[in-house]
Amino acid sequence: MIKVGIVGYGNLGRGVEANLKLANDMELVGIFSRRDPASLDTQAPAYYYDDLDQFTDKIDVLILCGGSRTDIPKQGPELAQKFNTVDAYDNHSNMSHYYQDMQAATQAGNKLAIIATGWDPGLFSLNRLMGAAILPQGNTYTFWGKGLSQGHGDAVRGVDGVADAVQYTIPNQDLMADIREGKEVAYDSHSAHKREVYAVLADGADPDQVREAIVTMPDYFQGYETTVHFISAEELKANHQGLPHGGHVIRSGQTSPEAHQVYEFSLDLASNPEFTAAVNVAYARAAARLAKEGVTGVQTVFDVAPKYLSSRPIAELIADLL
């Protein structure tokens, strides 16, 4: 059995806990949190983050479930000196820097870290690489959604006159259809996505004014086709509590002037954090197995051979799935 520790117990940590129950070759040793372990709503053993030092020989791999803004950049390099780790670090613009920090940490402790797993970065990155490698003459398009965008929801909730709100990113289906047909398209983030807001007005707020404040917000909504629906607090609670997401990576290319070829990877997720966790768990299996083979240093989804993700022996995979 592969012995796993979870660091951080928000949506992602709970998702990892749920997914570990489905993995017959892995067991959860404990959840590590900066909060009082007794306060965590779990049946699993829970400990203080600071107790991790007592577990260095009891855990094969730690899954880091903190936030990418402040938790992971600090915890990753700290823990990767003592443990093999997997994370879903998702700050694209700081990735090379984080990679270097983790390289230094893993080298100091002869450990292995697989960074930036999940679906984007993660599976989407993998398919961007494969699509471009197989169809070098072509273009790659990423569409996100339909899905809940936390950052955009936060932005709307900050508007004067908004009591509560969620925001869905919707991919432009017409543009996707044109790409699949091989048409020349004008693709950018604005044309590729629409934004749909469900907002609860504060008492006495003017809907027209609030709508105008939302749709003209720079960076978040300006330049996008944005629809704002005003709903009751009850309706928001009844119909908008899920964390759906997903999207598409499409590589459209030619192998010869006449031959248009479309490579597409899609996800349609009822729970974004649980699916991200599912990917983390599969890469945690890979990390434990690679570490057992003596591999150290930093790896990404680009470096890991697919067979390490599966609990099944390679001979079975060849007989059943190839």
Next chain:
Amino acid sequence: MIKVGIVGYGNLGRGVEANLKLANDMELVGIFSRRDPASLDTQAPAYYYDDLDQFTDKIDVLILCGGSRTDIPKQGPELAQKFNTVDAYDNHSNMSHYYQDMQAATQAGNKLAIIATGWDPGLFSLNRLMGAAILPQGNTYTFWGKGLSQGHGDAVRGVDGVADAVQYTIPNQDLMADIREGKEVAYDSHSAHKREVYAVLADGADPDQVREAIVTMPDYFQGYETTVHFISAEELKANHQGLPHGGHVIRSGQTSPEAHQVYEFSLDLASNPEFTAAVNVAYARAAARLAKEGVTGVQTVFDVAPKYLSSRPIAELIADLL
């Protein structure tokens, strides 16, 4: 530059030749055929198959483009003793046997062989593995088409009263939609696919009799929803000369009782042999690079880390695609 040889010059061999022109890190050393090299319609250097022995130190990897029925099972083990090889061997039921033959051959010569690349087996196999590893609680569904099925076309052309014909395999869109929505479905090859035949009648043939002979043909059409269109020889030539194909691998699973998650990989190909060739070329790059690192033996798409498929350095991949 990675030096490549092509063995066999049918649709697949021509596809590899076309795709090598798009790979800026690979060069074609020669095409090897059992036919007279002067008879091949190519600008590339062409040689007799039997001349391959003179090229053992001039070629980094051979791409085997013969047929899976008789060519590859013989040529693969023969050539993998002297060359690194890549093939698109696609006989699922004989795969384990072929794997062993290639293992013996590569071990005898300290060479590397990547077998069964292409899209099915190949990319579809890879996505079956990843989907199941990430969503262990779920089901995997494969749909083929819309695409030209050579075997079914041959079967129809063998029917009395048929002068010429093609057959398209059509995936059942309703069934795919149900799967994506997480419904319980009755999936088998018959319910998942429809068959569409375009046939030219021989002089004096009775269309009703021919149609009946086709739709009741055991193994090929019996049990399928089959539509037969009778068209003129001119229309067949004008509209049915392409080799389109494609399909979908869908993994539908749950990460918790409430969370339905859909993982999907799709291909829509104007030219099946050219895309298969494109995959072969990417895996040939991987084979040459792995061999240079000292790796020997047999590998499949399950064993190859994705980064080896791309000509770009890993630091660039991390900065641009992760």
